Amino acid sequence: MAETHRVPLAEVTPAIALGPLDGRYHHAVAPLVDHLSEAALNRDRVHVEVEWLIHLTSQSVLPGAGPLTEDQQAALRKIVTDFDGNAVRELAEIEAVTVHDVKAVEYFIGRRLGGIGIEHLTSMVHFGCTSEDINNLAYAVGVKGAVEQVWLPAARALVEQFAAMAREHRDVPMLSRTHGQPATPTTLGKELAVITHRLNRQLDRIARTEYLGKINGATGTYAAHYTSVPSADWQAVSRSFIEGLGLTWNPLTTQIESHDWQAELYADMARFNRILHNACTDIWSYISIGYFAQIPVEGATGSSTMPHKVNPIRFENAEANLEISNGLLDTLAATLVTSRWQRDLTDSSSQRNIGVAFGHSLLAISNVAKGLDRLSVPADVLAADLDQNWEVLGEAIQMVMRAEAIAGVEGMENPYERLKELTRGHRVDAERMKEFVSGLGLSHDAEARLLALTPGNYNGIAGKLVDHLK
Template identity: 75%
Template structure:
C-alpha cells in the first residue's frame, strides 16, 4: 500500500474527482493482494512459481540439457565438459538475479518470445566460458514446450515440496494436537443443527485431521511428469540430425536426471494430466479445510471456543466486547478463490487443440496465484488454531441441558432386552418419542422412565448411571487413528 513517503507529482492527478493516479508511485503498488497486503505470507512461493522463477528454471533446464548432451557424448564431436566448465555453466543459474531478469526482459522485447530469449541469454555467455564452439548446442532438438513443461514441473514440484506441504503438515499437526488434548472432553454433537448423540471434542477434530492427512498423502505421492521429444512428440529433428542415437533413452534419462517422471507419449505439449491430478488433490484439501473453518466458526459462535485476546488488537470497530473469528473467515474466502482457480486449471489444461494451442500458457501463469490463496488460508487457520481456548464449562452446560439425547441409548437397550427375552419391551422407539419429542427432559424424569420399564437389573443400573457426558462410546479411542 502507498504511504506518505511515496512520491507522486501533481501531473499524475488525472483520475476523476481529483484523485491521484497510483501507477507511477515508486516503489510500484501491487494490483493483487498476494503481492501486496498478504505478501509476507505468500513470499516463499515467489522462489518457485513467479515469472522470474519460471525464467530461472528455464535457464536451469537449458543448461542441464547442454551438460547432459555433452556428458553422454550424444552427438559426434561432443566430449564431456570439465568439472570447471560444468560449474561455470551452472553458475548461470545460481547467479540468476535482478540483473539477469532485466537482461532477459530486454532480449524478449526483441525476440517477442520468452523461451528464445532464454536461449540467447545462455548463448551470450558461452564465449566468456570458452564454449563458443558449442553455441549451437543450446536448445538442441527442442521445441519451446520441451523447456517449458520441464521448467513448470520443476517449479511446481519444488513449491509443493518446500512450501505447500510443510505448511499443510504444520496445520494438520495443530489440528492433531487439539484433537489429542481434547480427546476425553465430552461435547454435544449436532445433526441438522440439533442436539444429538454426544461425542468428544477431540474425536471431532480428529475426523478433520484424518481427512486432511489423506489428502496430504495424495499430494506426497504425486508424480511430476516431463517430456523432451520435439515439436510433435516424434523426435523427428533428433533422428534427422543424429539417427544413430537412442533418443528415447536420452529423453528418459534427462527427464529423470531432473528428478521428474518421464512421459513417453505426448503431442507437442506434455499433456498436463499430472497437473490436473495435483490440483484436484490440493483443492480437495482446501475444501476439507474450509469445512474445518466453518465448524470452528460455529463452535466459536455457540461458545465452545474462546479466542485468546491479542494485546493491542481490535476485535470489532464498534463493539469492544467482540473478538471476530477473522482468521477462519479470511481462510474461507481464500480457500474458495484457490479452489476456483485450481478447478479451472484442472479443467482447461487437459485439453489442447491437436498438437498445440496457447491457452495453457496463459492459464499456467496463474498457478502461483492458486497456490498463494491456499497458502494464505493455511497460514490463517494455523494462527487461528493457536489462539483458541476450549470453554469446557460451556461444553458441560450444553450437555446438561440435553438429557433427552439419552433416548437413543434407552431405546437400543430396550431392543437388546427384547431380543434377550425380557417382556414389556415393545415399541421402544415410539415410547421414547412420546417421552422426548417436543419436551425438555431432565435426569430425574429419565431415571423415573427407566425404572418403570421392567428392564433386567444390570441394564437398568447401566442406564441410570449414564449421563450425556458419558454417552460417547469409544470417541476418545478413535483419536488414535490420526497418529
C-alpha cells in the same frame, strides 16, 4: 463537479501491487515466489537449458561435442545459481526484441558461453527442442518445488496442529449436532480427529504426485533429433535427462506434455482446501455458541464500534482465500487437460496463474494456523450444554430395550415409539429420564447401566478413536 487530478498510482515507485498476494499478504506467501513467479519460471527455464546442454555433452550424443570439464559444468550451473534481478532485467530486454520468452532464454545463455570457453557449443543450446520441451520441464520443476518445499510442509504443520488439539481434548465431552439438532454426544477430540484424518488423506495423495515431463520435439516424434543424429538412442537420452531432473518421463505426448498430472494435483489440492473450508465453517459455528473461546490479542481491535467483540476473522479470511484458490485450481484442472490437436496456447496463459492459486491456499493455511493458536476450550460451556439435553439418551435407552426384548425380558415392546413420546418436542431433565428408566422393568444390569448414563459420558469410545491418528 470540479475535475479531480490524482497522482497515477501505477507510476509510484516502488511499484504498487494490483493483487493482495503481492501487496497486503506478501509476507505470508513470499516463499512461493522462488518457485512460481515469472522470475522463477525463467530461472527454471535457464536451469533446464543448461542441464540439457550438459547432458548432451556428457552422453557424447553429438559427434564432436565431447564431455565438458567439471569447471565448465560448474560455470554453466553458476548461470542458474547466480540468477538475480540483473538477470531478470536482461532477459526482459532480450525478450523485448525476440518477442519470445524461451528464445530469450536461449540467447541469454548463449551470451555467456564465451566466458566459459565453450562458445563453439552455442548451437547446442536448445538443440532439438521446441519451446514446450523447456516450458513443461520448467513448470514441473517449479510446481514440484512449491509443493514439496513450501505448500506441503505448511499444510502438514497445520494438520499436526489439528492432531495435537485432538489428542489434548480427546476426552472432553461435547454434544453432537446432526442436522443442527442435539444428537448423540461425542468428544471434541474425536471431532477434531475426523478433520485431521480427512486432511491427512489428501496430503498423502499430494505427496505421491508424479511430476511428468517430456523432451521430444515439435510434435513428440523426435523427428528433428533422429534426422540430425540418427545414431543416438533419443528416447533413452530423453528419459535419463528427465529423470535426472527428478521428474517422471512421459513417453507419449503431442507438442505439449499433456498436463494430466497437474490436473490431478490441483484436484487433490482443491479437495484439501474444501475439507479445510468445512473445518473453518464448523469452528466458526462452535465459536458462535461458545464451544471455543478466542484468546484476545493485546492491543487488537475486534470491532471498530463494538469493543466487546473478538471476531473470528482468521477463519473467515481463510474461507474466502480457499474459495478463490479453488476457483483457480478447478479452472486449471479443467483447462489444462485439453489442447486442440497437437498444440494450442490456452495452457500457456492458464499456467501463469498457478502461483496465485497456490498463494491463496497458503494464505488460508497461515490464517487457520494463527486462528487455532488463539482458541481455548471452555469445558464448562460444553458440559452445561450436555446437561440441558438429557433427551439424547433416548437412543441408548431404546437400544437397551431392544436388546432386552431379544433376551426375553417382558414389557420391552415399541421402544422407539415410547422414547419418541417421551423426548420429541420436550426437554427431559435427569430426574425425569431416571424415573422413566426405573419404571421400564429392565434387568438389573441393564437398568444399572442406564441409570449411570449421563449426556456427558454417553460417547462410546470417542476418545479412544483419536488413537487412529498417525
